[in-house]
Amino acid sequence: MIFIAGVQPKTRRIEETARTCPSCGSPQAFLKRIDHYLSVFFVPIIPIRRGTPMLSCENCGAAVTEADQAVGAEELQGVRRCRHCGRILDQDFAFCPYCGTGTE
Ligand SMILES: [Zn+2]
Numbered sequence: 625m626i627f628i629a630g631v632q633p634k635t636r637r638i639e640e641t642a643r644t645c646p647s648c649g650s651p652q653a654f655l656k657r658i659d660h661y662l663s664v665f666f667v668p669i670i671p672i673r674r675g676t677p678m679l680s681c682e683n684c685g686a687a688v689t690e691a692d693q694a695v696g697a698e699e700l701q702g703v704r705r706c707r708h709c710g711r712i713l714d715q716d717f718a719f720c721p722y723c724g725t726g727t728e
């Protein structure tokens with residue numbers, strides 16, 4: 625018998641109300657959380673790590689954490705965000721420090 629175990633992320637929607645996406649302005653952002661589960665045969669069994677709640681947009685794919693949203697709205701103008709994970713980047717970063725995506 626082949627025993628396959630691993631860690632699998634599982635995205636949970638923790639709020640059913642759609643919010644306005646801070647990235648594209650479309651009202652299709654949902655509050656979600658990615659929990660990590662120990663999985664056996666690709667079936668999540670035991671939760672091992674609880675993720676941070678984030679706003680995930682179904683329109684543009686941006687993922688914004690609650691901490692990111694604490695930034696003032698006027699500061700968001702001209703702020704560079706990672707096109708992969710949507711996090712705020714410093715102006716001179718060539719790669720996203722969160723997910724490693726190149727910013728050019
Ligand atoms: Zn969006």
Ligand SMILES: [Zn+2]
Nearest residue numbers: 706709720723
């Ligand atoms: Zn990123």
